[in-house]
Amino acid sequence: xxxxxxxxxxxxxxxxxxxxxxxxxxxxxxxxxxxxxxxxxxxxxxxxxxxxxxxxxxxxxxxxxxxxxxxxxxxxxxxxxxxxxxxxxxxxxxxxxxxxxxxxxxxxxxxxxxxxxxxxxxxxxxxxxxxxxxxxxxxxxxxxxxxxxxxxxxxxxxxxxxxxxxxxxxxxxxxxxxxxxxxxxxxxxxxxxxxxxxxxxxxxxxxxxxxxxxxxxxxxxxxxxxxxxxxxxxxxxxxxxxxxxxxxxxxxxxxxxxxxxxxxxxxxxxxxxxxxxxxxxxxxxxxxxxxxxxxxxxxxxxxxxxxxxxxxxxxxxxxxxxxxxxxxxxxxxxxxxxxxx
Amino acid sequence: xxxxxxxxxxxxxxxxxxxxxxxxxxxxxxxxxxxxxxxxxxxxxxxxxxxxxxxxxxxxxxxxxxxxxxxxxxxxxxxxxxxxxxxxxxxxxxxxxxxxxxxxxxxxxxxxxxxxxxxxxxxxxxxxxxxxxxxxxxxxxxxxxxxxxxxxxxxxxxxxxxxxxxxxxxxxxxxxxxxxxxxxxxxxxxxxxxxxxxxxxxxxxxxxxxxxxxxxxxxxxxxxxxxxxxxxxxxxxxxxxxxxxxxxxxxxxxxxxxxxxxxxxxxxxxxxxxxxxxxxxxxxxxxxxxxxxxxxxxxxxxxxxxxxxxxxxxxxxxxxxxxxxxxxxxxxxxxxxxxxx
DNA sequence: CTGAAAGCGCTAACAC
DNA sequence: GTGTTAGCGCTTTCAG
Numbered sequence: 001x002x003x004x005x006x007x008x009x010x011x012x013x014x015x016x017x018x019x020x021x022x023x024x025x026x027x028x029x030x031x032x033x034x035x036x037x038x039x040x041x042x043x044x045x046x047x048x049x050x051x052x053x054x055x056x057x058x059x060x061x062x063x064x065x066x067x068x069x070x071x072x073x074x075x076x077x078x079x080x081x082x083x084x085x086x087x088x089x090x091x092x093x094x095x096x097x098x099x100x101x102x103x104x105x106x107x108x109x110x111x112x113x114x115x116x117x118x119x120x121x122x123x124x125x126x127x128x129x130x131x132x133x134x135x136x137x138x139x140x141x142x143x144x145x146x147x148x149x150x151x152x153x154x155x156x157x158x159x160x161x162x163x164x165x166x167x168x169x170x171x172x173x174x175x176x177x178x179x180x181x182x183x184x185x186x187x188x189x190x191x192x193x194x195x196x197x198x199x200x201x202x203x204x205x206x207x208x209x210x211x212x213x214x215x216x217x218x219x220x221x222x223x224x225x226x227x228x229x230x231x232x233x234x235x236x237x238x239x240x241x242x243x244x245x246x247x248x249x250x251x252x253x254x255x256x257x258x259x260x261x262x263x264x265x266x267x268x269x270x271x272x273x274x275x276x277x278x279x280x281x282x283x284x285x286x287x288x289x290x291x292x293x294x295x296x297x298x299x300x301x302x303x304x305x306x307x308x309x310x311x312x313x314x315x316x317x318x319x320x321x322x323x324x325x326x327x328x329x330x331x332x333x334x335x336x337x338x339x340x341x
Numbered sequence: 342x343x344x345x346x347x348x349x350x351x352x353x354x355x356x357x358x359x360x361x362x363x364x365x366x367x368x369x370x371x372x373x374x375x376x377x378x379x380x381x382x383x384x385x386x387x388x389x390x391x392x393x394x395x396x397x398x399x400x401x402x403x404x405x406x407x408x409x410x411x412x413x414x415x416x417x418x419x420x421x422x423x424x425x426x427x428x429x430x431x432x433x434x435x436x437x438x439x440x441x442x443x444x445x446x447x448x449x450x451x452x453x454x455x456x457x458x459x460x461x462x463x464x465x466x467x468x469x470x471x472x473x474x475x476x477x478x479x480x481x482x483x484x485x486x487x488x489x490x491x492x493x494x495x496x497x498x499x500x501x502x503x504x505x506x507x508x509x510x511x512x513x514x515x516x517x518x519x520x521x522x523x524x525x526x527x528x529x530x531x532x533x534x535x536x537x538x539x540x541x542x543x544x545x546x547x548x549x550x551x552x553x554x555x556x557x558x559x560x561x562x563x564x565x566x567x568x569x570x571x572x573x574x575x576x577x578x579x580x581x582x583x584x585x586x587x588x589x590x591x592x593x594x595x596x597x598x599x600x601x602x603x604x605x606x607x608x609x610x611x612x613x614x615x616x617x618x619x620x621x622x623x624x625x626x627x628x629x630x631x632x633x634x635x636x637x638x639x640x641x642x643x644x645x646x647x648x649x650x651x652x653x654x655x656x657x658x659x660x661x662x663x664x665x666x667x668x669x670x671x672x673x674x675x676x677x678x679x680x681x682x
Numbered sequence: 683c684t685g686a687a688a689g690c691g692c693t694a695a696c697a698c
Numbered sequence: 699g700t701g702t703t704a705g706c707g708c709t710t711t712c713a714g
Contacts, residue, residue, distance in 0.1 A: 005459075005484060007707055018685055023709060031683060048483050053458035054399040055707035058690050063395065073423065073439070079415030086441070095455050098414070098439040100427070114436050117394035118346075118691090142389050143346060256627065286597065288629045348691055359701055364693060372699060396691035399706050459707090 006049040015039055026051070057118075065095045066309055067120035069111055071103045071128050071152075076281045077298050078126070081150060084302020085124060092310050094121075105130035112136050122146040122313045124305045127154060132193045146312035146320070150305045151296070152194050160308050160322045162301055164329040166196050169294050170203025173276050173331055174248055176292075178211050180339045182246035182274050185213075188224035188233055188254040197225070200250045200278065218242050225250060230257020238265070245273060246337070252277035252284055252293055259287060259336070274337040290334035297327055347390040356380055367392070398459075406436045407650055408461035410452055412444045412469050412493075417622045418639050419467070422491060425643020426465060433651050435462075446471035453477050463487040463654045465646045468495060473534045487653035487661070491646045492637070493535050501649050501663040503642055505670040507537050510635045511544025514617050514672055515589055517633075519552050521680045523587035523615050526554075529565035529574055529595040538566070541591040541619065559583050566591060571598025579606070586614060587678070593618035593625055593634055600628060600677070615678040631675035638668055 008022040015022070017036070025032045025040035043049075057063030066089055070078040082098060089096050097120055101108035108128045113136075115123060122145055125137070134154045141147050141159065153161040177185050187204050190197030208215050219242065224233035230253060237244055238261075249255035255277030262269050269275055269289055277284055277293040284291035304325055312320050349363040356363070358377070366373045366381035384390075398404030407430055411419040423439060430437050438461055442449035449469045454477075456464060463486055466478070475495045482488050482500065494502040518526050528545050531538030549556050560583065565574035571594060578585055579602075590596035596618030603610050610616055610630055618625055618634040625632035645666055653661050 005707090009707080019707085020686080020709075021684055023707095024684085027709090033683060036683085048480055050454075050458050050484060052399075052707050053455075053460050054395055054404065055459070055690090056709085058393075058395040058399050058692090058706090059708045059710090061690070072420070073414040074417060074420030076415060079413070082414065083441075083443075090451075095460075096440075099437075100424075102424075110431075113391075114394075117391050118396070119394050119436075139389055143391060260627070283624045283627055286601070286624055286628055346691090350691080360691085361693075361702080362700055364691095365700085368693090374699060377699080393691050396706090397693085399690090399708090400692045400694090402706070 005052065006044075006047045007052070008049075010047070011040060011043050011049060014043060062121045062313075063095075063119075064093055065097055065120045066306070066313075067097045067099065067115045067123040069099045069101060069108065069115065069123060069125040071126065072100050073098065075279075077151075077279050077296055080298030081126075081302040081305070084299040085306040086302075087299075088303050088306035088310070092306075094306075094310065101128040103128045103130060109136045112140055116140050116143055116145060120145070122148070122309045124148045124150060124309055126150050126152045127194070129191055129194065144316075146309055146316070148305050148309045148312070150301055152196055155195055158322055160312065160324065162305050162308065162325040162327065163195070164296050164301070164327045166199035166329075167203040167206075169329045169331060170200040170248070170250075170278075171207045172203075173278075173292070173294065174204045174207035175211065176331070176333070177246045177248060177274055177276065177337060178207070178213065180246075180270070180274055180337060183213055184216070184219060184244040185246040185248050186219040186221060186233075186237060186242075186244045188221050188230055188247055188249035188251075188258065190225040190250050190254075191223065197250050204248050219244055224257070225254040227253045227257040227260070230254035231261045232257070234258040234261040238267075246270075247273060247275045249275065249277050252279045252281040252291065255291055255293070255336075256283065256287070259291070270335065270337055270339050274339065276337045280332055284332075284334065289336045292334045292337035293332050295330045295332050297329065301327060346393065347385075347388045348393070349390075351388070352381060352384050352390060355384060403462045403654075404436075404460075405434055406438055406461045407647070407654075408438045408440065408456045408464040410440045410442060410449065410456065410464060410466040412467065413441050414439065416620075418492075418620050418637055421639030422467075422643040422646070425640040426647040427643075428640075429644050429647035429651070433647075435647075435651065442469040444469045444471060450477045453481055457481050457484055457486060461486070463489070463650045465489045465491060465650055467491050467493045468535070470532055470535060485657075487650055487657070489646050489650045489653070491642055493537055496536055499663055501653065501665065503646050503649065503666040503668065504536070505637050505642070505668045507540035507670075508544040508547075510670045510672060511541040511589070511591075511619075512548045513544075514619075514633070514635065515545045515548035516552065517672065517674070518587045518589060518615055518617060518678060519548070519554065521587075521611070521615055521678060524554055525557075525560065525585040526587040526589050527560040527562060527574075527578060527583075527585045529562050529571055529588055529590035529592075529599065531566040531591050531595075532564065538591050545589050560585055565598070566595040568594045568598040568601070571595035572602045573598070575599040575602040579608075587611075588614060588616045590616065590618050593620045593622040593632065596632055596634070596677075597624065597628070600632070611676065611678055611680050615680065617678045621673055625673075625675065630677045633675045633678035634673050636671045636673050638670065642668060 099111040221233035280293040280295040440452040533539040562574035621634040621636040
């Protein structure tokens with residue numbers, strides 16, 4: 001029952017030749033006769049021979065595999081980035097190994113350890129919400145493996161990164177709210193040790209300042225990027241009697257929580273409170289009213305990350321200068337934030 | 342710049358000992374002295390030594406890795422199953438390699454080929470919509486690797502499977518619609534070469550028959566499981582003047598399409614048309630009105646798949662009798678299908 | 683055009 | 699308690 005895997009030695013034996021010839025035949029090596037190649041291939045398919053990746057990659061020192069480490073795959077943004085990575089990877093002959101940190105630092109460390117045990121030739125990552133220090137990523141790099149961060153990137157590390165214009169889009173979307181007559185705009189933020197939330201908050205603040213609107217502490221909801229915390233933040237604003245006429249949420253799920261609370265309490269959106277989100281999750285289009293949000297061009301982000309990483313992998317040895325790319329995002333205007341027309 | 346990976350030979354050299362001693366020390370082998378173990382470990386961490394997975398798994402013949410092949414990770418159901426698998430895998434010392442077929446047969450074949458090149462010790466899979474014949478899975482099995490299917494399983498293969506009670510839940514949900522006064526219930530089905538859609542359709546039909554309701558061809562929308570096709574199916578029913586008062590959708594996305602059409606045309610749900618979905622995607626709770634659907638207990642499905650697979654992997658050699666598990670699903674009743682209270 | 687032999691990094695008998 | 703050796707399956711010089 002224990003079916004032995006077929007090796008090139010098995011093929012060689014049956015063809016009265018040697019493993020090296022079989023190996024070369026399988027690779028379509030120029031110095032092998034046509035009939036021999038034919039014979040080898042025929043037998044290989046007949047016996048369902050499969051090259052052993054483990055042996056191959058040990059021998060060659062690389063395995064054409066790129067690792068992806070994301071907080072969770074069940075977010076449209078991350079799933080989209082992965083898709084983008086896969087298209088480029090496949091086209092370049094790479095395989096992809098996907099890992100999730102589930103927003104946990106300890107899981108992130110564990111996954112990282114697995115990955116660098118020679119499983120991958122490089123890594124594309126976006127850090128978990130809990131990640132403040134990056135020593136684990138540094139020891140990954142210390143092994144000499146290329147690393148590219150996207151979206152949530154640590155700014156302490158000298159490494160290739162690809163992000164979107166969080167600051168600019170946050171600024172712009174805040175001005176959009178102002179243009180729609182909002183003057184008391186609440187910020188539903190995320191942990192500010194993460195670049196994206198820090199930058200989005202900065203864009204928001206600067207837009208208020210530049211428009212001579214006060215930046216009020218009571219309007220700053222510090223941790224409101226999940227459905228639950230968004231709901232709660234909205235509830236607290238209301239029950240504390242804070243006057244506000246808009247919510248700029250740094251993430252769609254925080255905006256969702258706010259909308260669900262509003263729906264429950266029959267608070268009119270956008271009439272009483274205009275709301276915007278961030279990430280353009282698909283539910284934003286479905287919910288009533290549809291949610292204004294920021295599309296982060298995940299596919300493109302994935303594509304470019306993969307291209308950068310593969311380039312680094314293949315230029316291994318030459319010293320590679322980390323690059324930083326900032327993509328332009330796109331604001332998707334929907335009714336949740338538009339009061340006129 | 343080309344940083345050489347540290348090997349056990351490097352450690353051995355620096356400690357004036359041999360690779361085998363280092364290897365044993367690292368594994369906490371009983372026959373190695375305390376001081377030696379200490380010394381080895383200290384140096385290992387100092388030099389950031391990482392065991393080479395490729396060498397290890399080549400040597401041992403297995404790599405404690407289980408592959409997952411799903412249509413797409415960006416579906417709550419699949420993401421949830423993956424999560425379930427990961428919990429069990431991690432607890433049993435296995436890593437997980439995730440692959441997507443993107444509902445394409447050719448991509449499924451390619452991914453499968455990669456996986457069986459000695460990358461994984463077993464596979465958990467759910468087939469793509471395009472998958473009718475399963476020769477590619479059969480040649481996977483021919484290499485002797487264990488395989489477990491979940492949810493979308495091929496019934497031609499003698500292999501372990503885990504599904505939910507599609508027939509029973511479809512029957513029950515159809516009766517629920519009937520109990521709510523619906524008598525002309527449209528079926529938004531999927532390709533019937535896939536077990537789940539075939540079984541859901543059968544449950545629907547039998548429920549109608551048993552309740553003396555006619556099963557009408559014009560109410561059977563053959564391929565309506567995406568948002569787009571669901572929308573279109575609804576539009577066609579209406580424009581063809583078909584009388585109907587409910588939609589039993591075999592998937593949430595088909596139901597979504599129907600609801601979006603209804604919203605556009607101001608068709609009252611559930612008043613004019615009651616709607617039910619299948620899969621309990623999160624948007625079902627958010628959409629207005631919230632969507633009745635079937636929860637498939639993805640976490641549990643993942644856990645059990647992983648347990649079965651790991652058992653098969655570890656009983657390798659002994660002939661293993663494939664098992665089939667059918668999980669009980671749960672109908673989540675929401676307003677989209679309830680006319681009374 | 684094909685063979686022989688070494689070695690990728692690791693583990694596990696088998697010595698001593 | 700530690701060292702020696704062979705070998706997992708493959709590729710690739712170097713010979714012929």
